[in-house]
Amino acid sequence: MRILVLGAGAVGGYFGGRLIEGGGAEEVAFLVRPARKARLERDGLAIESPQGDFRARVRALLPEEAGTGWDVVLLSCKAYDLDDAIAALRPALGPRTGIVPLLNGMTHIATLQAAFGEERVLGGLARIFAALTPEGVVRHHGGHASVAFGELDGTMSERVRALAAAFAKAPAAEGEASANIRQLLWDKLVLLHTVAAATVLMRANVGEIARAPGGIAWMERLLERNAAIAAAEGFPVRPEVLERQIRPMFRNPQARNQASMLHDLESGGRIEADHILGFMLEAARRAGVDDALHETAYIHAKAYENRRDAGRLPARA
Ligand SMILES: NC(=O)C1=CN([C@@H]2O[C@H](COP(=O)(O)OP(=O)(O)OC[C@H]3O[C@@H](n4cnc5c(N)ncnc54)[C@H](OP(=O)(O)O)[C@@H]3O)[C@@H](O)[C@H]2O)C=CC1
Ligand SMILES: CC(C)(CO)C(=O)C(=O)O
Secondary structure (H helix, E strand, C coil), X not given: CEEEEECCCHHHHHHHHHHHHHCCCCEEEEECCHHHHHHHHHHCEEEECCCCCEEECCEEECHHHCCCCCCEEEECXXXXXXXXXXXXXXXXCCCCCEEEECCCCCHHHHHHHHHHCHHHECEEEEECCEEECCCCCEEECCCCCEEEEECCCCCCCHHHHXXXXXXXXXXXXXXXXXXXXXHHHHHHHHHHHHHHHHHHHHCCCHHHHHCCCCHHHHHHHHHHHHHHHHHHCXXXXXXXXXXXXXXXXXXXXXXXXXXHHHHXXXXXXXXXXXXXXXXXXXXXXXXXXXXXXXXXXXXXXXXHHHHHHCCCCCCCC
8 A cells, every 4th residue: 555644743744654664555655845855854754752762764755746646645734734735635646546634623524525526535533642843853742642544434445444454564553444434533523622622721731620620520511512512413422432531531630631732822833723613613503502611712712823923922932
């Protein structure tokens, strides 16, 4: 299988690097922009992780160098770069190239389908806590790292099996082939919105919020509302997932989890405010779910964007 990873940031760099390390794919290359290409060519791709570091020379390609014949594209840009990424990808797509987006959120799927046709687009998501450092290193902050992917109609296709086989050889990265990726996307969104809205609003990680008076109840209120939204959309989070995998984190005073959105915001970077917080605010309103917390989180994030655009963020040391 020939895999083209668009973006060599936290998610693309981590999972692309692990695929190279495992050697389970015929080829893995990165479709990048000029500055990242220059960095990768100078320093190689570096992953620092409690589960093992990795450094290697990798193929970094600009759109005009990518050629065709890729079986799968792993799409790992941020939502605000999606239009750019679509333009960069277009020349690299052959007749049988499938696109597995690993972005958080939902609306990029319809955008990709409109751009490339429904049959090309799979569902996908990443479960990791990682960031790209200013020095260009992919820093995995620890914990389990996995991706899930599948056909949006649930078929266990040949391309899904082949991608799972490539991931099966990758160290420190699980690749789950799913026959129900839409459900997994909603499960992830329920978790993600709760972590993102809570940690961005409070500028603290989950444990720090949990240790504040009323903090656990407040996060659980947000979680309940997100679960109600997913149910109204036709994808109720299964009780065992909600109670065993999601809720315990918000009750853990030692939890160090925080959203990548908080990391981006604290570094003065761009954030996926509309794609995650705006989308869930609209979904809350559609579902008739109390939207007070969702509205506050969204306005807060948009006000940050306005301040950033105006160049009024505090200077960092
Ligand atoms: N970080 C995390 O822990 C997690 C992130 N996610 C989600 O995954 C997605 C990616 O996030 P993350 O990896 O953190 O983001 P990063 O900013 O670390 O990486 C995104 C990369 O995409 C590249 N890119 C953007 N547009 C293009 C383009 N047109 N051509 C080539 N490369 C491009 C950027 O390149 P350049 O360097 O040139 O800007 C950047 O390196 C987001 O939707 C995020 O919400 C999901 C789970 C966890
Ligand atoms: C689920 C979560 C919150 C894990 O870090 C995430 O996907 C993100 O922060 O982007």
